[in-house]
């Protein structure tokens with residue numbers, strides 16, 4: 055698979071270029087909803103084109119029709135059928151009265167989801183244990199299965215296709231769901247949907263789905279602290295986690311309240327033997343009767359560890375939730391359905407970290423099937439009873455046990471359980487390690503990442519800062535270099551010096567501000583109000599993950615250069631800069647055209663002496679060529695980038711876009727490369743390029759903040775450079 059394969063739009067020219075669709079305005083942000091709709095379309099079409107996907111569908115349909123253990127044929131299918139057929143009478147009462155306390159140890163949410171496919175039972179009578187019944191039982195499970203697969207592809211992006219192998223064809227899901235007949239895929243899919251909504255910051259919707267999910271099966275309570283911590287660490291306003299907790303709890307409690315008055319419900323669901331299994335493995339602590347509950351201890355340990363992270367990203371959350379669920383099954387008596395809880399997360403590991411991930415996936419799947427066959431051959435084989443006749447499983451298991459007592463006895467079962475235990479433990483450890491490593495990639499520890507944006511007046515410095523704010527949002531603070539002018543407008547000293555002269559600016563004050571913000575301290579600073587030409591009272595600038603220093607001299611002093619992690623210089627075509635400056639100063643600063651032109655001419659010598667020389671220290675120089683407001687997708691940009699940032703990778707990515715003409719020229723010393731870009735590009739293509747250039751680009755930037763045309767390419771080049779610098783710093787730290 056080529057890296058671009060999951061993103062269809064890369065090679066297509068944007069629609070405005072062809073004139074087929076109204077052009078997107080450069081400032082028009084796309085909503086997160088629009089973007090996700092588009093991406094799911096991409097994922098579904100990737101699935102439709104995958105032969106392996108269709109092989110999986112065929113296999114699942116056949117298994118769903120023909121197989122089912124007594125869990126499916128004696129309990130779950132009749133339970134759902136009874137509920138619908140009786141026009142929604144309380145089925146727990148009916149089954150407890152029949153002496154079937156194990157029939158449905160799930161919450162009301164699970165009954166609601168499972169019943170959807172049984173609506174024909176409202177008007178028709180049939181045997182729920184028949185092929186038809188088995189198939190109806192699997193319809194919501196298939197929907198849950200597909201939902202998980204699509205969400206995984208979305209999360210995995212460039213490795214999306216690998217999700218088909220790692221998840222869609224998972225032997226654990228095939229056996230537990232389509233052969234045995236466990237329902238755990240439903241809460242698992244709901245958990246994944248809730249996580250997807252959490253990651254895209256749709257907190258209310260996430261809480262409603264998560265609350266409903268808890269009402270399907272209470273094991274999801276284990277994922278709750280991880281969701282709360284993630285929201286606490288990543289969401290602004292900070293209280294979002296509380297809102298999530300309240301809505302989730304209210305939704306779950308409301309749903310549980312519906313059947314709560316039923317004694318049968320309380321005894322079959324709330325007091326079920328299954329939920330008590332979590333306490334069964336314990337270590338005695340001396341003779342006083344004190345014991346250590348192993349599984350709860352592991353869960354608490356994981357939650358505490360997760361809480362200790364200052365920064366948590368999506369991958370760390372997925373890996374921790376997966377590690378807890380996979381670790382949990384190693385610490386309780388083995389249940390076939392419980393393994394399902396961790397499978398999407400293990401598949402994520404398998405697709406994302408292919409070498410180790412696939413190895414653990416394989417080890418776990420093989421030892422899972424081996425244990426559930428050797429440990430209980432009768433239940434394993436009875437799933438074929440609907441196809442091969444009642445009693446097939448029992449007869450065959452008895453015959454095999456008699457013939458191979460060593461292979462199917464208690465000792466063999468313990469050996470296979472030991473293997474399964476080892477595979478699950480290894481998986482949990484791998485998930486923990488990979489999650490922690492991925493979380494560290496864009497973590498800049500206790501420093502702010504400083505970005506300097508320099509250039510002449512009207513060259514587009516603040517425009518770049520605003521375009522970066524769209525991507526970095528509240529994680530970016532901006533210092534304005536103009537705040538460090540020495541005097542207010544009209545001051546007599548401005549007759550001696552221009553604003554471009556370092557002697558007209560407090561560059562040492564600026565240096566102190568940069569140093570303080572970089573090490574995480576607040577800065578109190580007056581602001582230069584361009585409307586009035588006066589300084590305001592001092593304002594507080596807070597440190598942040600990213601700080602942009604925007605001005606005429608952000609890297610004039612050597613010490614400024616040392617403190618700034620990424621130096622950007624804007625150097626548009628002079629004619630264009632004049633046009634922009636005249637328009638901006640006339641519209642926003644109250645000057646006439648003649649006044650602006652006179653000011654430009656007067657400052658020219660200082661621009662050449664003091665501003666432009668900073669260009670040689672820049673990591674990136676952005677040279678905007680012609681712009682055409684009627685063609686927002688249009689690009690005419692020259693990028694100069696220090697070779698250490700590997701501009702060739704950027705060139706390679708841009709060169710894949712067929713609607714662009716890209717060229718690359720290194721300088722003779724191989725220290726700076728020039729990349730020229732001409733053509734058309736839209737924000738979705740730029741988002742796709744960011745995905746291909748940076749691991750977890752969406753962790754670094756807000757996905758819907760990408761612009762179109764030249765400004766979008768400038769955003770891409772800067773974000774790429776930030777990503778390279780950050781990941782290099784982390785790699786050095788890890789090494």
Ligand SMILES: Nc1ncnc2c1ncn2[C@@H]1O[C@H](COP(=O)(O)OP(=O)(O)OP(=O)(O)O)[C@@H](O)[C@H]1O
Pocket residue numbers: 509510511512513514515516517518605606634635638678681764765
């Ligand atoms: N890439 C761009 N594409 C189109 N227009 C631009 C671009 N960059 C800047 N402009 C236009 O140029 C004007 C000046 O840009 P901006 O205010 O960002 O310049 P500046 O370098 O920050 O100026 P100053 O230092 O004088 O405050 C803006 O009002 C905007 O209309």
Ligand SMILES: O=C(CO)[C@H](O)[C@H](O)COP(=O)(O)O
Pocket residue numbers: 510511512536539543544553584587606643
């Ligand atoms: O763009 C500028 C510097 O980047 C301004 O020209 C400078 O800040 C002077 O301001 P004013 O026009 O208010 O005298």
